[in-house]
Amino acid sequence: MLQLQEFTDYLLTHPMVGAGPIPTAQDPDGVYPYESYAETSRRPVVRPYRFVALENAHLRATICPDLGGKVFSLVHKPSGKETLHVAPVVRPVRILPRHFFIGGGIEVSFPISHTPVQIVPVSYETEAAAERLFVRCGEREIRFGMQWTVEYSLGADDAFLTQRTCFRNPTAEAHPWMSWSNAGVPARPDTEFHFPGGPVLSHGDEMKTIDWAADGPKRQADIRRMTGYFWREPDAEAFGAYTPSLGCGLYHVADRRTVPGMKLWSDGVGRDEPWVSQYTLDGEQLAEIQAGPILDQSIKELLAPGATHVHVEFWLPTDRPLDIRALRAPDVALPPIERLPRFGFARPEETALWVQVAEAYAAKDASLLPAPPGLDDNRWAVSGMEGLDAALRWASEMQPERADAWLLQLGAWLAGKDRIDEALEALQASGEDRAWALAGRLHRRCKKDARAAAACYRNIRTPAIALHPQVTFERDAALAAVGPETLAEREAWLARTSALQDEWLAERRAELLADLGRFAEAKALLERTPFQLVHQRYARTRLWMRIREGLGERGPAAAPASLGEDDLHAFGAYREYEED
Template identity: 50%
Template sequence: MLKRVEWREPILVHESQPCGPVPTICDEEGIYPYVSFSETAERPVLRKLRMIAIENDWLKVTVCPDLGGKIHSIIDKASGKEILFHAGSVRPVRILPRMAFISGGIEVSFPIAHTPVQIEAVHAAAEQIGDRLYVWCGEREVRYGMHWTVEYSLGERDRFLTQRTTFTNPTSQAHAWMSWSNAALPARADSQFHFPTGRVLRHADVLEELEWSADRQYRLADFDRMQGFFWKTSDCTAFGMYTPSLGSGLYHIADPAVTPGMKLWLYGTGRHEAWAHQTAQRKESYVEIQAGPLLEQADNNKLQPGARHSHVEFWLPSTEPLDIRAISLPAPQLVELSRVPMFDWVKRDTTLPWLALLSAYDGSGSGVSGACSAPPEPESGCWPPSGMERLGEALHWAGAADADETNRSLWTYYRAVWLAAQDQMDVAIQLLQTLELDCAYALLGRLLRVLKQNYEASRVAYDSIESAAWRLHPQLFIERDLTLEAIGHSTLEERERWFKQVDALQDDGLVERKAAMLVSRGSFVEAKALLESYPFGSIHQRYERTLLWMRIHEALDTPNVEIPEHLGEDDLAIYGAYRVSEANKE
């Protein structure tokens, strides 16, 4: 018996604080055109999120379109067991690309990992076709303008979930992409890892290759730290995890010619387990088993204009351990790809003004006359999507056609932002230099510092900001301090004056920059004491505080000192391509 149900479920959501009003172009901790986040509220609010469940006699699978189209739950109906890790709330933690990663369920990423829409709603549709139920989730993503759709389906007699992921590129340019399916499972010391024999790349505090042996059993208790493993070779196509104490597990299989990527990520037992607790309501660890069409997360591929990519994979929930070499690749009869919906832009607060502008531009006929709504306020964090190819023309039109002078300046600012997102940096900088807007000075200051290393000109841009609120916003404060630091010791008094204006604020970034200022002044003992006294929030794959700590101890002639955990930075080797470089997107 097949059944489909849809409802809205109350969920505890810990809201995230945006980093600030400067667009995430050349932002080391962001990905344009998405807003990046600096912290997460400790107290959650209640939100109702859309859920779609499909089930047969053996499985009930729940999908949440309001969390990027992820699988929220898989229930084994015979035992009543939940197979996946359930975090208990939506509690984002700091990790690229948006500094807002949430654990639990099964995440599907595109065109970067982790998916930038984890905490966003996407389109969804569901239908029964023949003896199979389908749920489709997807959107036209705003970074490059490509379509992605993930399809989940259950047949009447299936004891596995079929997942098919499809990408198309309707734009005029080739774009880089990666994609991984990331299943989170509850972890216990006795959790067993059933993976193929082969060569693996181990990502821990070092990057190294080693052999995953067939002659031993691997359990969570065998690992004392966070680490990941990528399979470079394998002797079978299936892998998975089973936990005897829970009586449940999950296995994955796919055609290795199309979906060869296999990954295991774990926090181990011991001090790193606390990193897993950051994303949940309770102190429970989890393990991620991942698969994808590329071998490693340092890899990207390209989707050519007009091209389509599709791959199929299967998830096999189990209440007993399985022999991965005995698992056969299923071959369900799926609906033709031509019937898989390719969704359009999602109408979010961050896309609606730009869709309205394109509509007004299209309605203007020759592009010379017409009316458009006022541009978004620069404080709104609503930036022109780089994936909307024709938006440059529309912004140029609006900058000339709008009767209001302030609006014309803002349209020009947004055109400069869009051009910078297209890697037309010199043109963008020239446009920004024509504007007398605080938002333009703020972005100009960053571009001059990061791209041109013209620190004096960057300083002039920041000094041109008139609004006291913009000047003292932590994001702008930090950006300006980086510029002043790059100029050298002559700016120390100025930096100190600025810090006196925010010395009551408890902000991770401000404290970190104050410690850097003390180092620049040569006050190493004071800088060390500041870093020791402040409880920083955790952040993955970022090492600025670690480097600062090491620099302090080298100056104090106490090298090789242990990195304090309260600095909030992991000790992993730098690795991975969570995003495609802003400076070389393709």
């Protein structure tokens, strides 16, 4: 019997610490206009989350619209086995794009991987038809203004969860995108990986192609370091993982013509297990089985104006191992694609102000203009709203007493659109402290002009902005790029925040010590700093190697795990902009 239930439950949740007051435009550790994060609280709070459960005699699927629309739980009912990794905690960690990734469940990413809305609410609707239940989640994302909808459905006799995903581009420009469905499954040493044969791209500390049947790992215990595997020419359409000690598994099947992407990710057993433990509650391990409409995660495609993309996938929970070569995509009759909702912007706290600005401009009614965000408000003009630049220019004219704040937002919006020269013109006209900070980043990163960048930071007057760790970090990077003549200035600024136990400032202090030739002190500082783990960032590793060279240490040596950086080969279009 089909049942649909909506309910609220509570999860332990570790709050996030925002990176700072500089908009994320052109930031390699962020994605504009989303706020990015620098730290996860060590102690959780209790927070409510909305859930929707779809249930029949075979399975119970629970979806959480407040966690980006992810499938939170997938239970095989005859055995009572949970087939996903489910943790009673939201404990985000440093993985791009926003550095607030959580593992487990089934995450659908768009337009970049991982999704920038993984732990925030998205829109949703439910439908209970006579023979099928539906929950549809999605939004109009704020980076480009594209729409995505993921539809999960369950028929009366289905022993599988059907996932249909639709992307639309209602804007006048083509935009890059990628998407992966990422299922976090329990991983024990005996967890078996049931994947097709064929050539596989192995992504660890090096990139290489292996033959899966001959050289691929058969179980979790065979993997000794974090590694991703991408199938190039699989000889089957299905794949999955099964854990004998738990008596459960999860399989995926789809038409390879529309869902060619197939991936396994595991941190393995041993040295890299802490990378998983950091987002669980009890240290339990998980692996990720993934599928997508693009072959691998180094590739993005363009969605043309007015275009729509649709693909369908199936998830099969089980209490026994399945033969992947016998699995076929089920024949399911789904409603016409026109029935799928075209959700708008999902979180008014991010977008309502900018909608007001656009509506006031359209009416040419200055009385409808809201106040711009203040120094303590990290809402930045939404790049996914077309034509907002004209509205922001008009707002600066209509509210001359607030023109600096509006011009900051204009500059951020333009920088988020990669219109750098126009952005710098608006930011200079603003003269607001955050505008100077963003201009400094643009001069250093985009114009390769460290002296102009340093001059921008010197114009900041408000101590709360000038001494913020994010601004201090970027200022020091700009001054360092100028050269040795700025050493005294760098020392003076870093001394003003010397009591702060901030890992990003510790990194810059170590860099300064190395620039001063005080390599032993730089090494000691890095060794005693409790860095949180961060994926695919290698600045500290490069600094460590430089310090070893400065100390005359010879021979190869792996960077210590205490630096908090992985040792993966650079691969994948995870960053919008390259790391320094």
